[in-house]
Amino acid sequence: MKAGHLFTTILAIASTTLAAPAVTRQQTRALFSTNTHGRRQIPAECDLAGLDDVVLPVANPALPSPGEDQWLAAVIIGRGVQNYTCAGNDSSAAPVATGAIATLYYASCIAVQDPDLLAALPGEAFKLPLPADPLDDLVCGAQPIERAGFHFFNAAKTPTFDFRESGDEDLGLGLVTVGARSPAPNAASDVPWLFLTRAAGSEGPIQSIYRLNTVGGVAPATCAGQPKDISVEYAAQYWAFSSDP
């Protein structure tokens, strides 16, 4: 079920040294207009037409804008781990990234209602223990944040965002590759901000996904004293853009 409301996303500029804000026309979908999970009612004020006023955090240096034919479909919080390996024998070597696994939660409603809370959510989610049951909603403060799906690396090691298990057939299955990266403000502890673009094997309308406002996830500098497999907890915002108006 789609809202069909046009809106404008203003790409906020994090640094005065960057060019003037790029303004693109986007369109939202009312992800919350049907309660596909049957677990709780979504209040009417969460109509994503309100994403009119939502500001996409922009990395410095800026990541590319989504294409003009792309529409903001969902704002999501991810909470999980970034994996690395020290399979080699060299304690001075840096751990090598092997993948990630995270649970995804819908934050579009929060993006509409409370942008400050949205900005704080990765930090708040990071403080919570990893979900004992990945099927649970994220309980962060008073309001449970509905599970949206899962992020993982598939058998071919391609980063994957799977919204099908949570019943969101509109978003489907997004396979992505890294289109651009930009260091997090606190790059020593927080994984880079990313612009991820659609890869072969995707099923559904997802064209690009931004990973923004990251917290945690950075590997130890070297393999000294590390086990073979390392998992480093992280949280992030993911902004999913779709070809579906």
Ligand SMILES: *[C@@H]1O[C@H](CO)[C@@H](O)[C@H](O)[C@H]1NC(C)=O
């Ligand atoms: C590990 O390093 C030691 C010393 O450099 C070497 O003798 C050994 O063969 C290495 N083992 C592996 C599995 O690479």
Ligand SMILES: *[C@@H]1O[C@H](CO)[C@@H](O)[C@H](O)[C@H]1NC(C)=O
């Ligand atoms: C990451 O490590 C966790 C254990 O911490 C494991 O359950 C998961 O399968 C790993 N995922 C990937 C993609 O490496």
